[in-house]
Amino acid sequence: xxxxxxxxxxxxxxxxxxxxxxxxxxxxxxxxxxxxxxxxxxxxxxxxxxxxxxxxxxxxxxxxxxxxxxxxxxxxxxxxxxxxxxxxxxxxxxxxxxxxxxxxxxxxxxxxxxxxxxxxxxxxxxxxxxxxxxxxxxxxxxxxxxxxxxxxxxxxxxxxxxxxxxxxxxxxxxxxxxxxxxxxxxxxxxxxxxxxxxxxxxxxxxxxxxxxxxxxxxxxxxxxxxxxxxxxxxxxxxxxxxxxxxxxxxxxxxxxxxxxxxxxxxxxxxxxxxxxxxxxxxxxxxxxxx
Amino acid sequence: xxxxxxxxxxxxxxxxxxxxxxxxxxxxxxxxxxxxxxxxxxxxxxxxxxxxxxxxxxxxxxxxxxxxxxxxxxxxxxxxxxxxxxxxxxxxxxxxxxxxxxxxxxxxxxxxxxxxxxxxxxxxxxxxxxxxxxxxxxxxxxxxxxxxxxxxxxxxxxxxxxxxxxxxxxxxxxxxxxxxxxxxxxxxxxxxxxxxxxxxxxxxxxxxxxxxxxxxxxxxxxxxxxxxxxxxxxxxxxxxxxxxxxxxxxxxxxxxxxxxxxxxxxxxxxxxxxxxxxxxxxxxxxxxxxxxxxxxxxxxxxxxxxxxxxxxxxxxxxxxxxxxxxxxxxxxxxxxxxxxxxxxxxxxxxxxxxxxxxxxxxxxxxxxxxxxxxxxxxxxxxxxxxxxxxxxxxxxxxx
Numbered sequence: 001x002x003x004x005x006x007x008x009x010x011x012x013x014x015x016x017x018x019x020x021x022x023x024x025x026x027x028x029x030x031x032x033x034x035x036x037x038x039x040x041x042x043x044x045x046x047x048x049x050x051x052x053x054x055x056x057x058x059x060x061x062x063x064x065x066x067x068x069x070x071x072x073x074x075x076x077x078x079x080x081x082x083x084x085x086x087x088x089x090x091x092x093x094x095x096x097x098x099x100x101x102x103x104x105x106x107x108x109x110x111x112x113x114x115x116x117x118x119x120x121x122x123x124x125x126x127x128x129x130x131x132x133x134x135x136x137x138x139x140x141x142x143x144x145x146x147x148x149x150x151x152x153x154x155x156x157x158x159x160x161x162x163x164x165x166x167x168x169x170x171x172x173x174x175x176x177x178x179x180x181x182x183x184x185x186x187x188x189x190x191x192x193x194x195x196x197x198x199x200x201x202x203x204x205x206x207x208x209x210x211x212x213x214x215x216x217x218x219x220x221x222x223x224x225x226x227x228x229x230x231x232x233x234x235x236x237x238x239x240x241x242x243x244x245x246x247x248x249x250x251x252x253x254x255x256x257x258x259x260x261x262x263x264x265x266x267x268x269x270x271x272x273x274x275x276x277x278x279x280x281x282x283x284x285x286x287x288x289x290x
Numbered sequence: 291x292x293x294x295x296x297x298x299x300x301x302x303x304x305x306x307x308x309x310x311x312x313x314x315x316x317x318x319x320x321x322x323x324x325x326x327x328x329x330x331x332x333x334x335x336x337x338x339x340x341x342x343x344x345x346x347x348x349x350x351x352x353x354x355x356x357x358x359x360x361x362x363x364x365x366x367x368x369x370x371x372x373x374x375x376x377x378x379x380x381x382x383x384x385x386x387x388x389x390x391x392x393x394x395x396x397x398x399x400x401x402x403x404x405x406x407x408x409x410x411x412x413x414x415x416x417x418x419x420x421x422x423x424x425x426x427x428x429x430x431x432x433x434x435x436x437x438x439x440x441x442x443x444x445x446x447x448x449x450x451x452x453x454x455x456x457x458x459x460x461x462x463x464x465x466x467x468x469x470x471x472x473x474x475x476x477x478x479x480x481x482x483x484x485x486x487x488x489x490x491x492x493x494x495x496x497x498x499x500x501x502x503x504x505x506x507x508x509x510x511x512x513x514x515x516x517x518x519x520x521x522x523x524x525x526x527x528x529x530x531x532x533x534x535x536x537x538x539x540x541x542x543x544x545x546x547x548x549x550x551x552x553x554x555x556x557x558x559x560x561x562x563x564x565x566x567x568x569x570x571x572x573x574x575x576x577x578x579x580x581x582x583x584x585x586x587x588x589x590x591x592x593x594x595x596x597x598x599x600x601x602x603x604x605x606x607x608x609x610x611x612x613x614x615x616x617x618x619x620x621x622x623x624x625x626x627x628x629x630x631x632x633x634x635x636x637x638x639x640x641x642x643x644x645x646x647x648x649x650x651x652x653x654x655x656x657x658x659x660x661x662x663x664x665x666x667x668x669x670x671x672x673x674x675x676x677x678x679x680x681x682x683x684x685x686x687x688x689x
Contacts, residue, residue, distance in 0.1 A: 023612075098530060098581060102468045102494035103429070109402055110428035125612075139642070142610060154557020156580065156609030160640065163610055163667075180556050182470070183402040190400070209560050213399050236560035239567035240576070243342070245291055247532040247556030247578040249496065252291065260564075276568075278561065279670045 002129035012066035015073035031140035095121035119185025125155030146171015149195035168282030180248025188214035210237035293340035299489035313382035322363030387478035468497030529583030543572030555609035585621035592625025611641035619647035634681035640667035
C-alpha cells in the first residue's frame with residue numbers, strides 16, 4: 001500500500017506538451033505507469049504520447065476524472081497553473097520547478113492550505129508509490145515496491161537511496177521528494193506522520209541536510225512517541241561550513257542552529273537510527289525489519 | 291539567500307519610512323573622522339560585515355570624538371570579523387532612547403508562514419521566541435489587525451500608533467524585498483518616534499528579478515569565481531550552476547591536501563563534502579551543476595574547479611541523475627582541457643547514460659592523465675574519495 005498516491009490516483013500533467021513533459025511520459029510508459037490527461041492552455045484537443053491534452057484543468061477533470069497534478073510549467077506560468085490546480089482540488093499537486101520566488105511559494109502554500117490540498121515542492125522531483133503511481137520525473141527502475149517510506153530533501157539522493165534499499169532487498173511504499181527549498185508544502189515531519197499512519201509502511205528512511213528545522217521537529221515527534229516506527233536517517237552536510245547558501249535554498253545553517261552535527265545528535269537522542277554514510281541504510285533497514 | 295549589510299538594510303528601511311540614526315558610510319579612517327565631526331557628540335563606529343554576532347566580535351564600538359572615531363575605524367578597516375574583511379564602517383550618531391526593543395518579520399515552519407514579532411525589550415542575546423507580540427500571516431497584514439493584537443499585549447495607547455506604523459512598514463518591506471528575515475534589534479523609542487538602531491535582512495536570491503534594486507544582491511559577492519558562476523547562470527538558464535569558494539587561494543587546511551569538488555545534485559554535493567572530509571581531504575570549493583545543464587555550462591564549471599591553482603586533485607561525482615550524463619561528460623572534459631588540468635582525478639557517474647559518460651572521460655584521459663580513475667555507481671562517494679586520496683599520495687611518493 002502507500003500514502004498520498006496509490007493505484008486509484010489519476011494523474012494529470014500540467015505543461016505536458018513541453019520537452020520535460022515528453023520525457024516524463026516516456027519514463028512513465030517504460031514502467032507501465034500512465035497519465036490520464038495533460039493540460040496546456042491553447043493546445044486543447046491535441047494529444048501527446050497518447051495522452052489527451054485539454055485547455056483547462058476543469059475540462060480535464062470532467063472528462064478523465066484526474067485527481068492529482070504534476071506541474072511542469074516553467075516559472076513564468078507557474079502561479080497561474082498552480083492556482084488552477086488548487087482551485088480544481090487536484091490532490092496532491094507536485095511543483096517541480098526550481099527557483100520559485102519566496103513570496104510566490106508563500107502564496108501558493110497558503111492557498112493550498114485554505115483548499116485543504118497537499119502541495120509537494122517546489123523544487124520537488126515528485127512522488128512515487130512503486131507499482132502503483134508515479135507523479136514526478138523519477139526513474140521507476142530504481143524503486144522496488146515494499147514497506148519502507150523514503151522522505152528526502154534532495155531529488156537525486158532519493159533515487160540513490162531507494163536504489164540502495166532495493167539492492168538490499170528492501171522495497172518502498174511511498175517515496176516523496178519534498179524539495180530542497182526552505183519554504184515548501186508538505187515537509188519532513190508531516191510526511192513522516194503520514195508514513196506513521198500508513199498501515200503498510202513499516203519503517204521510514206529520511207535524507208536530511210543542513211538548514212531549516214525539519215529534522216529537529218521530526219525528532220520531537222519521535223521523542224513524544226507520535227512516531228513509533230523505526231526511522232533511519234542520514235543528514236548530509238556535516239563538512240559544509242555554516243552561513244553559506246549552497247544549491248538548495250533551504251540548505252543553509254546559521255551558526256550552531258541547523259548544522260548536520262546538531263541534527264544528527266538530536267535525532268539520535270530521540271531514538272532515530274542515524275547513519276554516517278547513506279550507503280549503509282539498506283542493510284540497517286533490513287536488520288530493523290527482521 | 292543573501293545577507294545584506296547594515297547600511298543597505300537601513301537604506302531600504304528609510305525608503306519604507308522607518309527612521310534610522312543619522313550616519314555616514316566610510317571606507318577610510320579619515321572619512322570616519324570627518325563623519326564623526328559632522329555628526330557631533332559621541333558616535334558609534336560599526337563594521338559593515340554580514341556576521342551573525344558582530345558586536346560580540348568587537349565590530350561595534352563607540353568613540354567620544356572624531357579622533358577616537360578615526361582610530362577605531364582604522365582598526366576595524368584592517369580587521370576581519372568571522373573571516374570576513376571589513377571594507378567599510380558605518381559611523382552613526384548616538385541616540386537617546388526611552389526603551390530599546392525588538393521587531394522582526396521572519397519565516398516559521400510547520401507550516402511555512404511569515405511571523406511578525408515585537409517586544410519592548412531587546413538587544414544582544416534577545417530570544418525572539420520570547421517576544422510578547424507574535425502574529426503569523428502569509429502575504430498581507432492589515433494595520434488594524436496589528437493594532438488589535440498589540441493592544442492585547444498591553445501596549446499603551448500613546449505608543450500604539452507609532453509601533454503599528456513601523457510594524458506595518460516592516461510587513462510591506464519584506465514583501466517588496468522578498469526577505470526571509472528582516473530584524474530590527476534594537477529598535478528604540480525616542481522623542482521623535484521609533485528608530486532602527488541596527489538592522490538585518492536576508493533576501494531571497496530567486497526573487498532577484500522582482501525586487502526594487504537587484505544590485506543589492508550583487509554587491510555582497512566578492513569572490514571572483516563565485517561571481518563568474520553567477521554571471522554564467524544568469525546568461526544560461528538550462529539547469530543550475532552553483533559555485534562556492536570554501537578555501538580561497540592562500541588558505542591552508544591544517545596539512546590536509548586541498549582538492550576541487552564538482553558534483554551533480556544539490557544533495558550529492560553535500561554528500562561529497564562529507565566523503566572528502568572523512569578521508570581527510572579539504573575541499574576548496576562547492577560546485578553543483580544539475581537539472582540538465584548544457585555541456586557548455588558544465589565546461590564552465592569544470593574549468594573553474596580545475597583552474598584553482600591551489601588544488602592537488604579533483605573529485606567529480608553524480609547522484610543517480612536523470613540528466614543525460616553523456617552531455618555532462620563532454621562538458622567536464624572540455625572544461626578540464628581548457629584549464630589544462632592533468633592532476634589526480636576521480637570521476638564517478640551514476641544514472642542516465644552513465645556508461646557512455648564513463649567512456650567519454652576514460653577516452654579523454656588516455657595519454658593525458660596518469661592518475662585518473664573513472665568509476666560507476668558501484669563505487670560509493672566515500673570509496674571514490676579514498677581513491678582520490680590514494681592517487682594524491684602515490685603522486686607525492688613518486689616525486
